[in-house]
Amino acid sequence: xxPDAVVPDAPQFEDGEQRRSAATLGMWVFLATEVxxxxxxxxxxxxxxxxxxxxxxxxxxxxxxxxxxxxxxxxLTSSLTMALAVxxxxxxxxxxxxxxxxxxxxxxxxxxxxKGVEYYQEYQDALVPVLAxxxxxPHAQGVLLFFYLYFVMTGLHALHLIIGVAVVGAMVVRNRxxxxxxxxxxxVELTGLYWHFVDVVWIFLYPLFYLVAxx
Amino acid sequence: xxxxxxxxxxxxARQYVLTWVALLVLLLVAVGTAYIPxxxxxxxxxxxxxxxxxxxxxxxxxxxxxxRPVVRLAAVAxxxxxxxxxxxxxxxxxxx
Numbered sequence: 001x002x003p004d005a006v007v008p009d010a011p012q013f014e015d016g017e018q019r020r021s022a023a024t025l026g027m028w029v030f031l032a033t034e035v036x037x038x039x040x041x042x043x044x045x046x047x048x049x050x051x052x053x054x055x056x057x058x059x060x061x062x063x064x065x066x067x068x069x070x071x072x073x074x075x076l077t078s079s080l081t082m083a084l085a086v087x088x089x090x091x092x093x094x095x096x097x098x099x100x101x102x103x104x105x106x107x108x109x110x111x112x113x114x115k116g117v118e119y120y121q122e123y124q125d126a127l128v129p130v131l132a133x134x135x136x137x138p139h140a141q142g143v144l145l146f147f148y149l150y151f152v153m154t155g156l157h158a159l160h161l162i163i164g165v166a167v168v169g170a171m172v173v174r175n176r177x178x179x180x181x182x183x184x185x186x187x188v189e190l191t192g193l194y195w196h197f198v199d200v201v202w203i204f205l206y207p208l209f210y211l212v213a214x215x
Numbered sequence: 216x217x218x219x220x221x222x223x224x225x226x227x228a229r230q231y232v233l234t235w236v237a238l239l240v241l242l243l244v245a246v247g248t249a250y251i252p253x254x255x256x257x258x259x260x261x262x263x264x265x266x267x268x269x270x271x272x273x274x275x276x277x278x279x280x281x282x283r284p285v286v287r288l289a290a291v292a293x294x295x296x297x298x299x300x301x302x303x304x305x306x307x308x309x310x311x
Contacts, residue, residue: 025286032293039297043304050308069246073239076268080235083276084228196276200269207261211249215257 007184016183023186027193038201041153045208048145055142060212062127062135062143063150064118068210071114072202078107079199082168086192089185094175097188101172104195108165115158122147150209157205160198167191234275241268 013019049056085100119128126134129148137143171191174180180188245264249257274280279287 021283021286024282025289028286028289032289032296035293035297036300039293039300042297043300046301046305047308050305065246065249069242072242076235076238076242079238079272079276080231083231087228087231193277196272199276200272203268203272204265207245207249207265211245211257211261213257214249215252 020186020189023190024193027190031193031197034197038153038156041149041156042204042208045149045153048142048149049208049212052139052142052145055139056146057213058137058139059143059146059150060209060214062122062125063210064121065210065214067114067118068206071111071118072206074107074111074114075199075202078104078111079196081107082192082195085171086185086189089175089180089188090182092182094178094180097180098172098175101168101175101188105165105168105172108161108168108195112158112161112165115154119151153205154209157198157201160201164191164195164198167194230275234271238268238271241271 007016010019013022081100081103085097085104088094088097088100122128123132126132127147128151129144133144133147135143168191171188174187241264245261248260251257253260273290277290279290282290
């Protein structure tokens with residue numbers, strides 16, 4: 001009934017297994033560059049926090065810890081659904097794979113929605129550097145730096161997630177068209193690796209911005 | 216253990232669900248301990264929990280636990296260079 005997976009021609013590989021290995025290795029090399037891409041920002045964060053610790057305590061208190069924690073749970077859950085989607089694709093369970101992919105996509109959108117609500121609150125509280133920043137309390141200069149880092153790092157993360165949502169959407173379409181089966185599901189697997197990586201970035205962003213000093 | 220060259224490398228769904236539960240428990244521990252005044256220990260806990268969560272995601276969800284050594288090496292390489300960046304940068308700021 002369902003058509004067989006359309007395996008794009010790739011004569012350079014001995015077999016499907018070698019092909020999968022090469023694709024996975026390539027993806028991890030790309031992710032290593034992403035680690036360094038985000039890494040310099042984390043390095044900058046470390047230096048600025050060392051020099052402005054008190055300001056970071058103030059800044060962290062201005063973030064919404066409830067929404068941030070809920071969002072972390074949403075993203076961790078999306079990693080579970082993504083892992084199940086990749087598993088389903090490998091087992092040739094096309095319908096289940098579509099379902100898990102759609103769920104992953106919706107969780108990604110939920111994360112972006114909640115993040116948008118947070119951004120809007122911070123805009124209303126005039127905590128957005130450049131656009132609207134009117135915080136006048138103690139350590140104003142350091143708090144400004146905290147929010148620069150907050151918006152650049154969470155913004156770059158959100159951009160990655162938007163790309164992830166788009167790619168997962170493409171995977172839903174391709175899976176429904178029957179492009180994947182147990183013998184070929186490399187695109188789903190690589191999408192999964194990317195998605196989990198974006199999750200890993202957030203796992204570090206969360207304590208650095210929301211939990212600096214809550215007491 | 217070297218990975219088998221079989222059809223399907225994916226761990227079972229059960230393992231994924233257990234990992235997810237562990238991740239959520241760690242999240243709750245992170246939020247909970249953030250409200251207990253422990254001084255520097257708070258920072259250590261925050262980062263330590265984040266590292267454990269990241270490792271769980273990478274080893275289980277990203278299959279590093281069953282990947283070939285060359286893939287693990289590529290994964291470690293990124294963090295190795297990142298570690299150099301942190302060590303060389305912070306060596307200066309921390310010892311001022």
